[in-house]
Structure formats: structure tokens, C-alpha cells
Amino acid sequence: MVFDLLERRKKKFTLWIPSGKRFTPSLVLGTFNDCPHATINELFTGPLKSSDTPDLWELDPKDINPPLQNGTVYHYWFELQSTSPSYPANFRVADPFAYTVDYRTIKTRNKHTHPPSVVKFRDDSNGTLWPCDIDGHEPSPVQVPPQDAMPVNNHLVIYELPCSWAKHDPEGGVDGMQIDVGTFSDVLALFDKEVAGQRFREIPQVASGAIVASLGINALELLPAADAWPRGAWGYATSHYYAPDSDLGTSSELVTLVESIHKMKIRFFTDVVMAFGYDPYVSIAFTQFHLNPDYEKDNPDSYVSHSGELRNPWGGTLWRYMQQTNTYNPESGTLENVHPSWAFHHGHLYRWMSDFCIDGLRLDSIENIANYDFIKSYKEKAWSLYQARYGNGPSEFLVIGEEIRNVPIDMISQGTLNTLWNEPFQGRLRAAIIGESSHGDNFEWTVRRMINCTLDSAHPFTDGAQAVNYITSHDVEGFRKERLFDFLWFSHVYDIERRAKLAFACLLTAVGIPMILAGEEFCDQMDRPVTQKQVDPVNYERLVSGWRSRVFDYVATLVELRKKCPALGYNDTEFIHLDQSRGGKIIAWKRGAPDQAPVVVVANFTDQDTPGEKYFVENWPEREREDWREITQKREVPRGWVGREPLMNWEAKIYTYWRG
Template identity: 25%
Template sequence: MRSQHDMPFGARLDEGGGATFRLWAPAAQRAEVAIETGGPSPELHPAEAGENGWWECTVAHATAGTLYRWRIDGRQLVPDPASRQNPEGPHGPSRIVDPKAFEWEGGWTGRPWHETVLYELHVGTFTREGTFAAAAARLPQLAELGITAVELMPVADFAGRFGWGYDGVLPYAPHPAYGTPEDLKRFVQQAHSLGLMVFLDVVYNHFGPQGNYLHSYAPAFFSPSKGSPWGPAINFDAPGREVVREFFIHNALFWVQEYRFDGLRLDAVHAIRDDSDRHVLQDLSERVRAATHGRHVHLVLENEDNDYRYLAPTPVPGCYDAQWNDDFHHVLHVALTGETRRYYHDYGERTMDLLERCFTHGMVFEGAKRREGGAREVVQAAPAQPLTALVNFAHNHDQVGNRARGERLSELVAPEARQLPTLLALLTPAIPMLFFGEEWGATEPFLYFADWEGELREAVRAGRKREFGHVDAHDLPDPCSERTLAASRPDPARAQAPAGQAWLNEARAALAARRRWITPRAALLLTGKHSAQRIGERGLAVQWRYEDGMMLCLELNLGESPLQVEPQHLGPVEAQVVFSHRRPEHTPRGTWPAYSARWTLGEEITL
């Protein structure tokens, strides 16, 4: 099976030989395709101007592997913004790729959403080599652990040798330091052969600050009136929007069709500015659903405002399968660390009550923008959401990497509580996600790093010191140093040590319990019918209810002292123990040890 996504942008190999190049450059007076010949000057081929700013050129001798750029107005050489490969990065030439040269194995149609157990990783630091090929070799370990879906942080090409990937400038071209397009396809194919889905993090709210040439020949890519945290917003609703919308919608289609990805996670959609009658998120979902009929392809949002209007418990055109649940992480973080700076501010009062609401309703707060410094402008409660439409996590790249020194939550809590946040994420009815290394209790930080140059490098360094002025800033990790990248690489050898093995065994057992007791019951889970009770200062009893009268119960003690619990707050006596953490079998039923949790499943008894 061979896959190619047809799009109106970029370079396409023609049936009879040669290639046709298309570029949207409405501000250009002249455009030429510049073929790299190995000599001092490129071979120039004039493009023909079409309607609405389009330029097109056919080069009869161009083949797969041909290097090319566009020359704008006889002076500026730029990469193809829809390049499938830029082997020297965004400042170098683009390369023609033949998508049909890769042979896909047939038969894989994905997995349903309720089976998803996500594992977020950064390709550059997941392995010592930092490549797709090296990451593929680690996939069998994840499948054996019980992971069902690997989520890659953005791989679209960005300036510099290393970075998180959220400042991509060539959305269709994999970052060359990670490998070739074929290497990425082999990664996806290897995952599928192991029963693993592959999700990709995509960024449709801005372009990176280096390596983006669109301002010079297609300024209509950017809004004339709306801003974003990174500068002018992408233009989704002003003149020229039709082509811009198509550019990003085709990008989503490109990844799920040409690369056979099983899902996309759309970064920071609260920063997408679109006042159109039909939001671009709705159009994107409808087009992806239509193009992937017969496959399980999932769409996930990150939305800091907790706007839930696009969520649906089943795949619906125009809607999304799920959204990252920052509230779960934030309230759990505050409950275990007491930290209330920046965006943790909203969770510093009635923390255990908010955790109770998070377990039963999903999100805690809804719809309020954040002030500079992190706290919400208005704190208002979110209504109950289908819990399977939320992704719960104790760690992710943002919540670890946006700290001054990149500490994982497991490094900030009492030693007895280190694994409890991970287990709580794995064993709620919501969809769980692990952050790479979390499965063995990695102690290495995940720091912010970006290989910027010149004035931008110095501005980023100074900005980090300003941002973290509340800490001792003299020894903050240099975000533009390769040492910072290396320090963010979890050492898999630690997984073989006794402590790492104990963590792995606990995570493996928790995922086995989820697979046996929670995943098969996902379709029966009710919404808005769950309940919880406070037990002392640091305890919670939670009840998740199902249509057939069964109830999943959590008995949780987040405190450093044991709790004595009254019988009315205990679950059914005959319930099946699903999983237990730090609670030996001989522990009296009404005693909850410090930092312990127990999950049971049984029929609800009405007294």
C-alpha cells in the first residue's frame, strides 16, 4: 500500500516525468524555481502567475531528490513553505520527495479512543541518538508496558539543531536532525506492527521566529489586526484567509494520510484567533473525519481556557475526541506541593474540594482568560464533562519544562508520594498520559531548550531570567546550550536499577488493571452522576458510576498520616480490588495509610 496526500501547495512529481511546483505568493511581482545544480548559481525556471497570488512552474527534468528553492522578485531565495523535506533546515533548499516510494503494510485501522493510553515523548531526547530510528527501537518496551499510543512532540522543521519543536516554520517537513521522511514513516509502521497508535503534536497558532520567510512574499498569512503571544496571529478570518485555512487543514490531512498517523494533538488552540462564522477547528475536524473513514483517527485539543464546545464523546465531524485536562495536573500539583505561584494561584484555596470536583466533573474552571502572571481573570466552574473526553496526566512537557529548573512533579513531593500522581493519572476513567521516563521514575529534568542564534539567543536568555526572578537565577540552565538538551535526556539504564524496576512493575500492574477493569467499561460510564466525599483534611472517597449499576471507587489519602474512615465512606464490602498502592492486604478496611490509594469495583448498594 502506498500513500500520497494531494494538495495545492508544494512540489508534485508528474505522471510523465518532471515535477510541478506551486507557491502562494500574493506580494511577489515575480517568482522562479531555483534548482540546485551543485554549481555556484542555481538553475532558474520562471513561474507563471495565476489568479489570487498563485505561481506555478513545471520543470521537466526534476526528480525525487532534486533540491530547489523559490526565488522571489529576482533577489530572495526561500524554501518551499510546503516542503516535504528540507535536509539542511529551513534556511537551506527543499528536496522533492516521492511519497509513493514508501511501501506501507496493509491491515492497520487503528484502535478505538477508549483504549488509548498515551505516552508523550520528545524525539531529540527520548534516546541518546535523538532520531526516529533510535526511538523506533524502543517501541517494543512501551507496548510491553501497556502503552497503546505514542504521542510525538512536534517534528515540523524549525531553525537550529535542537528545540522543543513548537517554533516550527516548515509544517510539512520533518526536522532533519531526527531523520528523513522515510525514517518517520518507518517509525509509524513499526508502532503499528506492535499495536501502537501514533499521535503527532501540531502547531497551528504561530510560526517560529527564525526561518520563516512568509512575511516577505505572503503577508496575508498573518492577521492585520489580531495578535498572539508570539506576534501577529495566523490569519484565519481576514482577506486571504481561504488559502491560509487550506494550508493548515491540508497539513492535518497530510499527516494522517501520507504518514498514516492515528491522531493529532492541536497545540494551544485558545491562541487561534478566528471570528469566522465557521471556526477553522470545525472545518479541520470535518475534513479529517471525511478523509479517514474506516480508520480510527483521533483529534485532541489543548485549550488553556477549558472551552469544551468542540468535545464529543463519540467521533463527530466538526468535533474532537478529547482535550488535555490541565486542571487535573494543577490541582494535584498544588495538593501535593503547596505551590501556588503563577497559574497554580487559582488552585490554592479549597484545594481538596477542587480535586474532588476534578475527579467527578473532569475540568474545574471554564472559559476565563489568564492575567499576566498566570491567574485567571474570572474563576467560574465548568460543568461536568464526559470523563473519557479528557486526558489526565501528572507530567507533560509544559508542566515540567516551563519550570525554572525543569523538575518533574515526582521530584517535588515527599518520597512516599512520588509515584502516587502517576497512578492517579493512570487509574481514573479519563484517558491517561505518561511523559517519557515517568514509567520508571526518571529523576532527570526536562528543561526548555532552543538552538537560537544572534540577538534572539540573548533575548531568550534574558527573558528566562526575568521570568524566573523569584528563584535564584544565577545558575539557571542556559536554554540555548547543548548541555541543557543533554541534561533533559532520561537515562534508560536507571530503569534497570532496583528502584526503576519497582516503578516499572507498579506502572505495568496499574496499566494491566486499567486494561482489565476500566477500559472495557468506558461505554457504560455516566456523566454528571459521580460523587466524592472529603475524609479529614487530606482524604477523598470517590465514586464513578456506570449505567449497569456498578461503581468504581477510589479511597485516597494524600496526607503524611494515616486516616481512620467511617463505614459510610467505604465502598461495597464485596467489591473487587482493582489496584492498591501502599496499602498492604492486612490493613484494616477503615484505615488508610499515608499517601495510599485503593481502587475497587462493585455493585452500588443503596442504603
């Protein structure tokens, strides 16, 4: 499968402007010079030519004088004529389809600055303009792993990782923390103990260990890896959709990361922000690609799905999705009616799936994208690219939608998405681990609907692969949304180790795909007040011996069970015990189909230990077997104690006779 404009870019400098404007854009081209200061040595400025297709501007490198030199890395902008008093008469923008941008010459980074795009000139038979890193290295596409090598959807455990990290500042610093941006190399160091990382190599936990590999997750969701102009944030100000974030590293380093985790049978997901952007089309062709809802209140495109609220750009500029224009279609290469924004976003999907072998996508704020037709087209395009990779293979790919205010389940039933974030799970779990009910249910049904999302009548999921469950997500702003440690502390709960283990026991035995926000596996805490979303970094230095280490080991044990035990990959759930003498707050559930070795969880959601030497759980399956074992303590259970073991307060015990 090919994308026409991406193929044309191999031969010529191209700029697509589906605006009907009749000004002639120019190419400004030069080379990088770092002595004595980082500057661009400009070598050429000249007009692009109107191609044989309307709205597509091109320039053959052979028409540039002085001639381009074989093997040289060039930096370039497109220069346009302004029709707005807010812009200078001539202004420069990055290539909207650039695979690499370079901020080294930008003195003050903000959403209005445009770094130069980067490309290498190669005068050979295969092409002339080659994608390259800023140092000229030409990345190869990620090697496609063998079919069936990756974990299937119903046995995923996703690790949601921002690249904004923290370390102690020996000189005190603000809040005693030094904030930095992890690179792709630093991410790899979390998986490979032979890799020390780049900016965090002095942190022993990162430099000498493999924290995330030890945790055992089998899917990495990197928060938006496409280029964003801010430093030290979590990537939600996407500026250059086709380029990896220059602060995180190069395309080559991202290829190394993905290939390395693929060898460990870990899938790679990335986050995509398509409700709003900071991209060059804001300056090039605003009315074709973007909108300001305050000025278009009669336009249905201005409103959030499922409500009458105006869409929120969150400091960026909203994408326009209903606009259609008769123009060059950058995907097919033909002249037809096109949604410009659809075509642009389909293009970077081709780029990321073809070059970085993406195994799944999380679409940010789907209700703020507010166009089901576009979202469905994006999902179907992603699946077609995945199937082009493997054919009609097994379920080893997902397109996940995130919406934290609502669960628009109709997006699954209508085939718009594969999976949704199950936001009610978080509310139910946080209520349960402090002994409260949630969502208008009594305690029993709070737990039932938490453990089995197919019982949620308000949001009726029909399969576990349709729901992503989490204790905490990167959206840590709002009531009971903060990190688990902080939630418990603010709730005046101080046996944090015990409650955290209970929370993870529920998460990792519930129907649905469990997702762990980086740092929750050792109860990281927030060091800075939450004034907006996604500002507090991950502090891996907290993972030391003591209670946090015990929580980590507990979670790792359950992650291994969740990945491998067949019973946890099916929806079948039976609640076999409810202790009314304890206010219905000692509950047992069984996971697994009738012909499988079950997983049985017995959970005590009270402040009291169970009385006596034994605690009897009625309806225990296959009680007479002699091969039951308790997973969290890694021990065999004597036959006489099966279904009779006592529980401490706020404790869950997890049993199975399955042997992996």
C-alpha cells in the first residue's frame, strides 16, 4: 500500500495547499552550521512550481542552483506570502509532512516558531530526497516481527509511559527535583539492563536494572511520540505529526527501541492527538484544516460529541473534520472531493505503521475530535495497514479511544473503534479500596461491575478486549484522579502498601485490558501540585528496597499471571461468595470458562481480619483437588485449607491450579 504524496516526496520538494489561494510558495534551503553558533547557512531561495495536479506545489532538486551535493544533509522551510496582519509579509513554515525537524537554531521555542525540516540529497537511481536524522543517518524501517510473535489482545498488560521523568537535584532545585525529558534510549534502558540510557544513566535503578522488563508487561504505550514543541511536557502539543519528537531522539533511535522490545515479545503502542494541533497548516491553510469554534458557532464541527459544548483546543488549534474540498488527494494521487484533515492524518498513519511497525494506537480525546466518520476511517485505515503487514492475522492489533468524561460505547457497537478506556473502572476501584460504593450501586454491585465490565448496564462492553481498565491514567487532574499514593493519603488511608496490593489484585484479575501508568507499580507519588494535566514526572529513584519494592514484586507476580493464564483471557466471571455478615464486603469471584483451570480471588474490603483460624468460602470450585496454589505468596495450598484460608484486612488472595 502506498501514499502518493509520500512517494512524490522521495523525488521532489512538495507542498500541498488545498486552499484555492493563488500565491506561489518558495523553498528556502541551506545547511546547518554549528560554529560559532547554531545557524542555517542559506544557499537557495526560489519558487515552487505548480504541478500537473491542482493545489500541489513541487520543486525538482535538479532545478536548484547551486546544485545539491550528493550525501549532504539539507535544512529547509517553505516561505509563504501572508494575507493576515498577524503575520509578516513573508513567513516561513516547516514542511507539514517532514520526517525530521531540527530545533537547534531556534532560540525561543513556542507554538509560533517553525524549525527547519531536514532531508538528505542522494543522486542515485533509487531516489533523490531521503529521510534522515539530523546527523545524516538514514533509518531503516523496523523489521516486521513474525506473525503470532506478539501477545494477543485479551492477554495484554499495557504500560503507559510518559517521557517526562525526575531525579533528585543535588543542589536543591525547585521542589528538590530536577526535571528532564527521557529519550528513546532512556526508555530502552527500562527494558534492557545492558543499556544505561542517556539523560538518566546516573540513576542506579535505570542504569543498572531493567525496571519495566522486570515488571513483565507485554505492551508499551508511549505517550505521544510525534514531535511537540514544548520541552518537559508529556507530548500533547503535537506540532509535526510525521516526525518523532526531537527531544526524545531520532528516528533511528526509535527504530532501535521498537525492534528491541519486539524481540522481547512486547507490543508497541503510541498515542495520537487529533482533536487539536500546533502544526504548520495552522499558518498555511487554516480554513481548510482548522477552526475556531468561537467564530463558527453555526458549524456542527465546532461542538463536542454527545453534548452541546464547544470543542476545547487546550491551547492549540482544533482540527476541522467536516470540510470537503475538490483537490488533489495525497493518498490516491487523483483529483476528487477530499476532507483535507482526514488525508493529512491518514498520511502520518502510513508513516508510523510502515516505518515503526506500530502494534496499536490510542486516540486522545475522541469526543473532542467529535467526528465518528473520521475516527472510523482512521481505525479502518490502521487495520488495513496492519493486515497488509500480516494478512488476515490474529487479534494482535487494536485502535483504542480515550474519553474520560463519558464512555461512548456506541463507538464500539458501530465499529468506529475497537476499544475504549473504561473510566468507570477507576471510580469503582478507588471507592472499593476505601470501603465505599460508587456510581449509584451498593458495594456488592460496585465490585461486580468493576471486576466484570460486561455487567455495566450503562456501558455494556461485550468483550474484555473492548475495555482498558486502569487504577491511574496520565489524566491526574480532578476528584480521585491523582496517583494512587496521593489518593490514599488524601483519603486518610495510611496502610498504602496493603491497599495498593488490593487495587492491583482487582485490576489484574478483572475483565478488560489492564493498563499501568508508569510509576504506579511502586506507588510513585506526586511532587508538584496539580495545576493542569500531565505535569508531574515519573521518579524511578523511589523504586528502592522496602515497601515500594514489595508492591513492585507483587504487581510483577500478577502481571505474569495475567499474561499467561488462559482463564484471565476469557470474559467468564462468576461471583461465588458474598459475606453478608461483613456488610457484603468480603467477596470472591472465579474467572475462566467451564473447561479451564479457574482463577479464584477472595478479597476482604474491610478493616478487620476474618475471625478464627479458618474462613470458609462457599461454592469453591473443585475443592477436593490437591494442586491449588496461592499466587501472590507463591505457595501450595494443602487440601484441607482449600477455600478455608483466613484473610487479613484489605487483603486479596488469588488461587489457581493452572501451571504455566
